[in-house]
Amino acid sequence: MKLSLKSENNALKVNKLTKKYALKSQNKEIIALNEVSFSIDKGSMVALLGPNGAGKSTLINILAGITNKSSGKAFINGFDLDKSVNKAKLSIGVVPQELVMDPYFTPRETLNFQSGYYGVKKKNYITEKLLEKLSLKDKSDSYVRYLSGGMKRRLMIAKAMVHNPPILILDEPTAGVDVNLRQTLWDSIKELNRRGTTILLTTHYLEEAENLCKDVVMINKGEIVVQGEIKKLLKNIDHKSVNIYIENQIKKLPEELTNFGFSLKNENYFLLDYKPSEISMENILNIILKNNIKIKDIVTNEPSLEDLFNNLVE
Numbered sequence: 001m002k003l004s005l006k007s008e009n010n011a012l013k014v015n016k017l018t019k020k021y022a023l024k025s026q027n028k029e030i031i032a033l034n035e036v037s038f039s040i041d042k043g044s045m046v047a048l049l050g051p052n053g054a055g056k057s058t059l060i061n062i063l064a065g066i067t068n069k070s071s072g073k074a075f076i077n078g079f080d081l082d083k084s085v086n087k088a089k090l091s092i093g094v095v096p097q098e099l100v101m102d103p104y105f106t107p108r109e110t111l112n113f114q115s116g117y118y119g120v121k122k123k124n125y126i127t128e129k130l131l132e133k134l135s136l137k138d139k140s141d142s143y144v145r146y147l148s149g150g151m152k153r154r155l156m157i158a159k160a161m162v163h164n165p166p167i168l169i170l171d172e173p174t175a176g177v178d179v180n181l182r183q184t185l186w187d188s189i190k191e192l193n194r195r196g197t198t199i200l201l202t203t204h205y206l207e208e209a210e211n212l213c214k215d216v217v218m219i220n221k222g223e224i225v226v227q228g229e230i231k232k233l234l235k236n237i238d239h240k241s242v243n244i245y246i247e248n249q250i251k252k253l254p255e256e257l258t259n260f261g262f263s264l265k266n267e268n269y270f271l272l273d274y275k276p277s278e279i280s281m282e283n284i285l286n287i288i289l290k291n292n293i294k295i296k297d298i299v300t301n302e303p304s305l306e307d308l309f310n311n312l313v314e
């Protein structure tokens, strides 16, 4: 028996993945991805988070087989992209950022056509299942041009799934999508994950990553800056922020407080951005009481992905 690499436990695994774009006209090279390594467990839902230009689309285009990598390894559902490109490709569906579909087709026709394109045998078409899964049943036979923006997006997801891939990759699924629509899309994506599809989505919305995903891979300028479980990462942030509202108006803060980063916002409250490793809440309260400042209310702000991101990305 031949022992294979352990990568089959992962839905996706990349190792030192590098992409360089040669800009011949300017005689220079852009390193879009620089030795990126991470893996994603089967069944999980992970956000690939990063600002514009970070390398997110490049990464997923490599996984989708649209862009060639410069070096490194990529495994999709255990299949080595170098050795089993077809099996690798059949294991993922990719939803691109832009809407690409024929407005004169109906959703049913679109999905049947796409199934044929993927070489799925007619008896194995899952068009009806997909229409139902993505709440498009009612509009199965309307022209795509009459669908709402949200329906078009859901049809894009269905289109990426005609070959029933275990892994779905979405590139900025809600970029430019209005707030109400975003929630319905999130619900659809969550439902797919609940039913077993592994999902990797790229986003530059921190809120989206926090709402949808348990795990995050943050990239910036082609390199991973942090990866892991969002909850754990947030717990480890050595930064808290608290607003303290006061009874007796004051003009100036005691020095002991300004030393730790307190600032007086106005006569009624002050804000503290502090590092719990440097000062505890108990210490803070003691200083306040010692200086005869009467507290009316305390509002603490939980650290968010945004804090984490800002700490890591300048």
Ligand SMILES: Nc1ncnc2c1ncn2[C@@H]1O[C@H](COP(=O)(O)OP(=O)(O)O)[C@@H](O)[C@H]1O
Binding pocket: 021, 022, 030, 031, 032, 050, 051, 052, 053, 054, 055, 056, 057, 058, 059
């Ligand atoms: N086809 C290309 N040719 C040259 N440079 C590219 C190409 N595609 C992307 N880039 C560059 O690679 C970097 C990463 O881009 P991209 O992967 O699109 O980032 P993101 O999706 O995170 O916004 C950027 O600097 C971008 O300008």
Ligand SMILES: [Mg+2]
Binding pocket: 056, 057, 058, 171
């Ligand atoms: Mg992109």
